[in-house]
Amino acid sequence: xxxxxxxxxxxxxxxxxxxxxxxxxxxxxxxxxxxxxxxxxxxxxxxxxxxxxxxxxxxxxxxxxxxxxxxxx
Numbered sequence: 419x420x421x422x423x424x425x426x427x428x429x430x431x432x433x434x435x436x437x438x439x440x441x442x443x444x445x446x447x448x449x450x451x452x453x454x455x456x457x458x459x460x461x462x463x464x465x466x467x468x469x470x471x472x473x474x475x476x477x478x479x480x481x482x483x484x485x486x487x488x489x490x491x
Contacts, residue, residue, distance in 0.1 A: 420487055428480045435472035443468050 443464045452460055 424480060424483050424487075427483065428476050431479050432472050432476040435475050436469055439471040439475075440464060440468035443471075 448460045448464065
């Protein structure tokens, strides 16, 4: 039961943090790193990196929740 709850929170955090990290990364100026007229490549990279950051954040929360539940038991 606890494992299902932790998995549910993992996906909620992952879905919640993906747009937040996307907005934060869009504040950076990636146009200086890419060639001119490469807008879709920039958006693709930012989407991929924001999903990766959100995954890392969700995984960190998952590990913390598991450690808390181990200590409480």
